Amino acid sequence: MATQTESATDKGVGLSMALGALAVVGAIAMIVGALELGGIPEITAAGGFAGAVAFSILAVAGIHLWD
Numbered sequence: 001m002a003t004q005t006e007s008a009t010d011k012g013v014g015l016s017m018a019l020g021a022l023a024v025v026g027a028i029a030m031i032v033g034a035l036e037l038g039g040i041p042e043i044t045a046a047g048g049f050a051g052a053v054a055f056s057i058l059a060v061a062g063i064h065l066w067d
Contacts, residue, residue, distance in 0.1 A: 012066030019059035026051030 026048045033045025 012063050015062040015066060016059045019055045019062055023052045023055035023059060026053075026055055 029048030030045050030052060031048070033039075033041050033043070033048055
């Protein structure tokens with residue numbers, strides 16, 4: 001009889017996907033800042049970069065810490 005040794009919970013995967021989506025939003029804000037479409041370009045790009053990096057780190061950590 002086969003036994004399952006490791007499983008990922010749906011909550012951990014969902015958390016990672018939600019944080020990954022926020023990282024994509026941060027990357028889009030970084031592109032908007034680079035194209036100088038609104039606001040102060042350097043601040044917009046820097047905020048987008050910070051958001052993308054922070055949410056990416058949280059997405060990876062969420063998978064590891066949830067189990």
